[in-house]
Each structure stands twice: as C-alpha cells, then as structure tokens.
Amino acid sequence: MAxxxxxxxxxxxxxxxxxxxxxxxxLVTCPRCRHARRPHTLCQNCGHYNGREVIVTE
Ligand SMILES: [Zn+2]
Known part of the structure; x- marks a missing residue:
C-alpha cells in the first residue's frame, strides 16, 4: 500500500x-410558466425552450 x-x-x-x-x-424562472429551471435548459414543466415547444407535456 502506498x-x-x-x-x-x-x-x-x-x-x-x-x-x-x-x-x-x-435557477432562473421560466418566462412562460414561472417555474424554476436551470439556465439554458428546457423547462421541464411546460416543455418550452427559447419561446417554442420542444417536448409535448400534458
Ligand atoms: Zn415553463
């Protein structure tokens, strides 16, 4: 052993x-739904990034 x-x-x-x-x-606030999210990431609450829907959420 060392x-x-x-x-x-x-x-x-x-x-x-x-x-x-x-x-x-x-954390930053999502401009669309006011949910907290990491900067430069897709919002996990509304599925939007940079003003457009990236993933469809219910
Ligand atoms: Zn959002």
Missing amino acids: VPKERVPKARRDRRRAHLSLQAPA
Missing part, C-alpha cells in the same frame, strides 16, 4: 478542500 512520505498539515489539507463544497444549482 504510504504518504510526509504528513499533510491541516492548513494545506483545508486549502485543498476549499473548493469541494457543494453549491446550489443556478
């Missing part, structure tokens, strides 16, 4: 992990 040559100090370990936190996804 064994670390040197102990990683808490400061360096924490610096490495500084970018590992989870972030909430960016």
